[in-house]
Amino acid sequence: MPTETAARTGKAEPARSPFTIRRGLRYALIAQVAVAALVLLVDLGDRLPTGLGGGTTNPLTSPVLPGDQVRRHDPNRALPTFTGPSEAPTITLPENLPPRLNFSLQTEEAQGPLIVAAGPIEPGDADRFDAFLASLAEVPGQVALHSPGGNVDEALDIGRRLRARELSTTILPGTICLSACPYILAAGVERAVSLRGSVGLHQHYYETPGYMPAFLAVEDIQRSQGRTMEYLIEMGIDPGVMRFGLSTAPEDIYVLVEAELIDSRMATTTLP
Incomplete structure (x- = not known):
């Protein structure tokens, strides 16, 4: 129906755009609140005890099969067995995980002398890794990893230092390399993964200040993901492997099967 103004002038009013500045600001505010809620949910999900907060209900010891590879991630568990019946490690590992990476020189029956890096990855471990290497009269050419992440x-820093020394990496039977650990694995000039060990990825968890607006927190997360992708490309790994981690909640872990390890070049060879 024409308005009074249109009746007086005999001219039709131009159609009003459904988009206004006020409405646009409202949509922007709604979007920001939605992103903030998403960040909060991810944060709460990561802090819930194991067995709560969504995700898979499969036990920690359930073997993975192609298409059924998401398992609960417990970073405090020293030897989760995702590959079937319990596999005794072929190297000496601490019964309980140390508070941070522990470096030792060991000899494995099939691999010979190697450096074992076991434990969570904490700030300062890259410098400690360098100091350990400097203490050795002769540095073995291979680093065996056993870590729930961190x-x-x-x-990434440890990985770059490892690559600069042209060392290889390996995952031995009965050991794990989860969360952030695969980025160290990726740095080996050669990367041998036992199919009786486990390599797994999930979404990164970032601590963000409570006062930081949601859009800045998301921007920081995206920037960090970009740095990780650049690192993988630098190491000769297909960055597409990140899709498995990006679709897996922080309280879970996506365990890579042989085809994914080889296709992504996360492993240059697999071992029994």
Whole structure:
């Protein structure tokens, strides 16, 4: 129906755009609140005890099969067995995980002398790794990893130092390399993964200040993900492997099967 103004002038009013500045600001505010809620939910999910907060209900010891690879991630569990019946490690590992990466020189029956890096990845571990290497009269050419993950930036730093020394990496039977640990694995000039060990990825967890607006927190997360992708490309790994982690909640872990390890080049060879 024409308005009174249109009746007086005999001219039709131009159609009003459904988009106004006020409405646009309202949509922007709604979007920001939605993103903030998402960040909060991810944060709460990561802090819930194991067995709560969504995700898979499969037990920690359930073997993975192609298409059924998401398991609960417990970073405090020293030897989760995702590959079937319990596999005794072929190296000496601490019964309980140390508070941070522990470096030792060991000899494995099939691999010979190697460096074992076991434990969570914490800030400062890259410098400790360098100090350990400097203490050795002769540095073995291979590093065996056993870690539930930890600080992503520190893992990238360790990886770059490892690659600079042209060392290889390996995952031995009965050991794990989860969360941030695969970024160290990726740095080996050769990367041998036992199919009786486990390599797994999930979404990164970032501590963000409570006062930081949601859009800045998301921007920081995206920037960190970009740095991780650049690192994988630098190491010769297909960054597409990140899709498995990005679709897996922080309280879970996506365990890579042989085809994914080889296709992504996360492993240059697999071992029994």
